[in-house]
Amino acid sequence: MDREGIRLRWLFTISRWKKSGLSEKEWCIAFDLNRNTFSWWKKRLYPQKSIKQHILVTFPHATNIFIYNHHIDIHCSFEKLYRLVNESFSNESIDSSYFIFLSRRRTHLKIFYLDEDGPNIMFKRLERGAYVLDKKIRPKFGEFSLL
Numbered sequence: 517m518d519r520e521g522i523r524l525r526w527l528f529t530i531s532r533w534k535k536s537g538l539s540e541k542e543w544c545i546a547f548d549l550n551r552n553t554f555s556w557w558k559k560r561l562y563p564q565k566s567i568k569q570h571i572l573v574t575f576p577h578a579t580n581i582f583i584y585n586h587h588i589d590i591h592c593s594f595e596k597l598y599r600l601v602n603e604s605f606s607n608e609s610i611d612s613s614y615f616i617f618l619s620r621r622r623t624h625l626k627i628f629y630l631d632e633d634g635p636n637i638m639f640k641r642l643e644r645g646a647y648v649l650d651k652k653i654r655p656k657f658g659e660f661s662l663l
Contacts, residue, residue, distance in 0.1 A: 584617050
């Protein structure tokens with residue numbers, strides 16, 4: 517079979533799999549296909565498109581919003597984020613402020629804030645794209661910048 521014939525066979529096989537409702541693993545077992553080969557052809561015939569998106573995050577009026585200019589481990593806890601905020605704003609009131617932290621690849625975002633019940637974290641993970649900072653925002657390394 518020539519290359520075009522092989523490509524068409526895999527295109528047909530993968531299109532049937534998509535309509536079947538079976539998982540990739542179940543389909544490969546049912547039709548005695550090598551799962552690695554199936555995955556390779558699926559990626560080659562149906563590549564994921566890289567999409568750059570700008571994500572807008574809005575906040576209530578009359579709040580201070582700060583962004584941290586160094587990536588963080590996205591798994592860090594309330595205590596670590598609270599410590600980073602307190603080290604930078606030790607003598608100031610941070611009750612009505614929001615603090616934005618981004619992961620290294622800028623695909624994960626954590627927003628830390630305090631309310632009457634204590635510290636809170638909002639978390640957002642992007643499936644595609646990355647968060648983009650305005651070029652005007654240039655805080656020093658490891659510091660917060662007011663947005």
